[in-house]
Amino acid sequence: EVHLVESGGDFVKPGGSLRISCAGSGFTFSYAWMSWVRQAPGKGLEWVGRIKSRDNGGTTDYSAPVKGRFIISRDDFTDTLYLQMTSLTSEDTAVYYCTTEVSGIMGGQTSGAGMNHWGQGTLVTVTS
Amino acid sequence: QTVVTQEPSVSVSPGGTVTLTCGLSSGSVSTRYFPSWYQQTPGQPPRTLIYSTYTRPSGVPDRFSGSLLGNKAALTISGAQADDESDYYCGLYLRSGDVIFGGGTKLTVL
Secondary structure (H helix, E strand, C coil), X not given: XXXXXXXXXXXXXXXXXEEEEEEEECCCHHHCEEEEEEECCCCCEEEEEEECCHHHCCCEEECCCCCCCEEEEEECCCCEEEEEECCCCHXXXXXXXXXXXXXXXECCEEEEEXXXXXXXXXXXXXXX | CXXXXXXXXXXXXXXXXXXXXXXXXXXXXXXXXXXXXXXXXXXXXXXXXXXXXXXCCCCCCCCEEEEEECCEEEEEECCCCHHHCCEEEEEEECCCCCEEECCCEEEEEC
């Protein structure tokens, strides 16, 4: 059974930094595309970014609001996904979910095709 | 800016069938957008019901089905049950690889 367990959520001051983690088990982590999705209190889902599997280049993609501030990385030896967040603002306050992402082929190119498994989430609160 | 549209709220009678839709502010949804559907109850993480337009992950009942309906993606729930009362989100993939979620549909079973 797939398990994703996020950790590291905390209170952070505006302008501060935080790294959160996601431990995966029950699947071959190194072959999985992984994404972060967040949800601000009382709001909908917002995709943050992804990291592809190493056999797909291990490259990262980010949403516009976090590009240049957030970095996604992975450790395929410890089956752990990371999200390093910097220059945090109140707009970044949210529950952050780690997800596995299905990949598909469209027009001869590999693309994400939907989230599959979700963790329970970890809360990041940016407040002075 | 691309906006994904969903009905804010929909209701269904127990045992009934309901269809939720997912559209684009401009253009039609097709399989190339890999539409996906997620169910979320308060205080819980989302649960994937459908990805890549039609595919149900293992463990998702076949009461939930994905399709394309006109120029939108659709999630049909048949034989609605009380515990289907949830928020439902759709997600679409842009050519850039970015994922855009709709604002969600609150489904009431009454």
